[in-house]
Amino acid sequence: MVQIPERRIPEQSARRDAERVRPVPTSADVARLAGVSRATVSYVLNNTTAVRISAPTRRRVQEAADALGYVPHAAARSLRAGHSRMVLMPAPSVPVGALYSHFFNELQWALRRLDYTVVQFGSLGMSGDDAARAWAELRPVAVLAPGDGTLTPRGVDVLKRSGARAVLTIGPERVDGAHALLMDQRAVGHCAGVHLLDRGRTGIGVVVPGEPGFETFSAPRLAGIRAAAEGTAARVVPLELRYEERSADRLAARWPELGLDAVFAYNDEYAMLLLRALQDAGVDVPGAVAVMGAGDLLLGRLLRPRLSSVRLDLPSGQVLAELVDRAVRDPAGTPEVHPLLGAEAVPRDST
Amino acid sequence: MVQIPERRIPEQSARRDAERVRPVPTSADVARLAGVSRATVSYVLNNTTAVRISAPTRRRVQEAADALGYVPHAAARSLRAGHSRMVLMPAPSVPVGALYSHFFNELQWALRRLDYTVVQFGSLGMSGDDAARAWAELRPVAVLAPGDGTLTPRGVDVLKRSGARAVLTIGPERVDGAHALLMDQRAVGHCAGVHLLDRGRTGIGVVVPGEPGFETFSAPRLAGIRAAAEGTAARVVPLELRYEERSADRLAARWPELGLDAVFAYNDEYAMLLLRALQDAGVDVPGAVAVMGAGDLLLGRLLRPRLSSVRLDLPSGQVLAELVDRAVRDPAGTPEVHPLLGAEAVPRDST
Incomplete structure (x- = not known):
């Protein structure tokens, strides 16, 4: 880590000193x-x-x-206009991948074209209702919150009463009173399961990140693969993996005793990490073990064998922005439910 | 792309209908x-x-x-308290990498522990002064803006007059009136240049992303490598590359006519992409060409040969949060300049 030097490097100009104390x-x-x-x-x-x-x-x-x-003052202005043009989204609480980052940027552009301003609010460490209250204090015209159980019907109520014309969730769960943009992560796991079973695999390891904060996505993906294996002879075994080489090496060293001939990793990055560790441990991919990721990153195609993956089919930012705008224009409208996430296996050489 | 179905799926409960119209x-x-x-x-x-x-x-x-x-109302509250506890940061205008995402999350946690709330403001497509005015409307107590020339001394003024107690920039440039957390990207390029020259290379290609929005980082990195090569016999040649396999294949196909024996890519992801394309085109790495990235991603270690990189040494979120807090507590203090970015070559097998 860089040490911040204690000494100050004063600026040449001090011409603003007088202005600083102005009211x-x-x-x-x-x-x-x-x-x-x-x-x-x-x-x-x-x-x-x-x-x-x-x-x-x-x-x-x-x-x-x-x-x-x-x-x-934004607040005073919004009082006069009846509402602001601010769409509030909670900032993600875990570091985001390339996929989310790209998706979010597209959404932000699309909302700007509709004259909204997107504000990401850092709600780390707040309970759902405390977070909703903190968001409400900024008087957003719309809130796009994760549909992961954090926001409650009570939180939706607080937001609406503070003047939010639309509350939408985006994620696996619905909340009473809010529009739901459903992203059912089970489909991702299901799709991987079907592909691996098609390949004749009977012992499927499912990599779950060892770091906290990913349960919203990893739990339904695991449930999806379990659903795909139901009624077949295949076993499904969750495997914890931290995103570091040592953790992958340890898992690879245990591989012979696990008796698994396939693995679906949480995403392409975890899959790439494990694929390399398995190869380094002398396990043949895909001969002895089929390895599959999710997210269909470009980087997965750079490994040999090329990584099979699940492509996540997200709606364009334009489509989402239009949904937000429609909800804002019709604040008394009945909450709608839109299934958003598509998933498709992309077979390459690793399965 | 997923098509959003036009039909609405109405929610069972409509018990809130009456409440929706309440003032x-x-x-x-x-x-x-x-x-x-x-x-x-x-x-x-x-x-x-x-x-x-x-x-x-x-x-x-x-x-x-x-x-x-x-x-x-947050605004009313901040009027009474004299100031808010909001630290405003512009949301990044390009999709961010793992490094930034991790850094930002750490900063957000650290500021929360000091009782600040971090708000990322989507300023896409606004000019610097318009953005500063839009930020000022939210009455943040501190603004942490990119030091990339977007924020002007006039913007700093607008923010301070609206009640911001501290304006800090983070990036390569200083702005009059604001504290500067200097991240000199030239050091990254310089460090790569020194390493490649040490390895006896004399023709260094520098990969510059073909996508817009990266100039703030890529231009000084190129300048840094040029500075390292000054006075030596080595040539430095900028090479445009888009983050897609086709673009990399095209560049690799042209490689023999370029007469270069080294390449420093903008970051590890571009480096990995080009390394694989060069290998697929039959160019020996590192025999014929040394390939180096920046960012020291875990994924770069999964390729063979393992990717050499430049490790970026950023201050911890805790240190940065304390700088912000110190600036807020001393709004009339002389603007300080803190060099933040360290860079160190991490030689592996690709150079």
Whole structure:
């Protein structure tokens, strides 16, 4: 870790010292400087179209606001408009993969094109209802929360009463009162199970991350593969693996005694890690063990044998953004349920 | 892409329909229900310690607030407290890698332990000053912005005048008026250059991502490697590569005519992609070409030959959070400059 040096490197310029103690400017200050009423300031700075204000007046107000450094208060503005344009999402509580990161960026762009601002709120370590209350304090127009049991019907209520026009969950579970964008992770495991059984495998290890925070995804994936194996002669055995070489080497060393001829790893990264450890331990892939991941990362195709995977078929950010917008426009509408996640086996050389 | 079905699946329960049209409850409603003054409501719900309020009264207010679903307005609360506890960071505008995601999560936890809330603001497509104004509308107590030229001294001013007690940038550039947490990406390139020259290489390709949005990092990394090669006989040649197999295959096919015996890729993922394409094209790594990445990802160690890399040495989230907190506590303090990024070559088998 880099040590932060204790010494300070002072900046050359101190010209702002005097300004730092100035009080925060208000719209009254802007009105005074521009020689107009506070109402006019509000109309101009909030781009109200209901009232006609001449171009020179507009310019004068804008210049006065710029000169004073006045910025309207989001909350005050949202009170006037009836609602904000903020879509609040809790920030993910575990480091995200490439897939989520790409998905989120696309969603963020799509919502921006519809004139929403996306705010990710760090709710780490808060209970569901405390988190909902903290989100409500920002008065978002819509909340897109994980459907993982954190948000309760009570939390939905708190949000709606604070003025949120739409509450949507995205994940495996539904919450009373909220629209549900269902992502059923069981489909991912089911799809992997069907593929491995098709290949004639009868002992399937399922890699579950040893790090905390992944249960929302890993538990239903395991349940899905168990459902696929039901009624067949195949065994399904959960295997804990931490994302580090030592953990993979230990699991690979135990492999002969496990008596498994297939493994479905939580995602491609865990699969790549285990595939290499198995090869280094002299286990033939796919001869002795078929290895399958999930997520269909480009990197999985760089290993030899090329990694088989499950492709997750997520809706485009555009489609999701339109769903959010529709929900905001119809706040009294009946909560809808949309199944979102598709899953498809992508067989390559490792199974 | 998954198609969203047009049909709606209505929820069983419609018991909230009546509630949906209820107006947003105010602190006056809470005061009325609890039979106390609005001031008392405010004291209780904002945990003011200055005023003593009996336990039964506290309980009555809390119960009334819960019954009505009243949540204080963050903005109103921050006005009373003088400032919020919100640390605002712009959300990254490109999909982030594992390294950033881990770093950000650690920072978020550390700030939470100091009782701050981290909010990531989606500023996609806004100019620097527009973004600063939009951030200021949320009245954050501190802003941690990228030091990439987006934030201007004027933006810093707008933020401070709206009540931000600390503005910090994190990145390669300094902004007048803000604390600078300097991450000089040139060090990463320089370190790779020195390593490759040490290995006796004389023609160094530098992979620059073909996708937009990476210039902040890729340009200084290229500059760093050029600085390392200055005064030597070595050539440095930028090479554009998109993160897709076809792009890598095309670059590998051109390799013989390029006359290069080394390549430093933007990061480990681009390096892995190119390494495999070079091998598939029959180019010997490291015999004919040394390949080096940056980021020191676990996945790079899974390839053969194992990927050489540059380890980025970032400060812990704890150290950064303490810097933010120190800046908030001393809003009139002289802007400080802290060099944050360390870089170290990690030689493995690919160079």
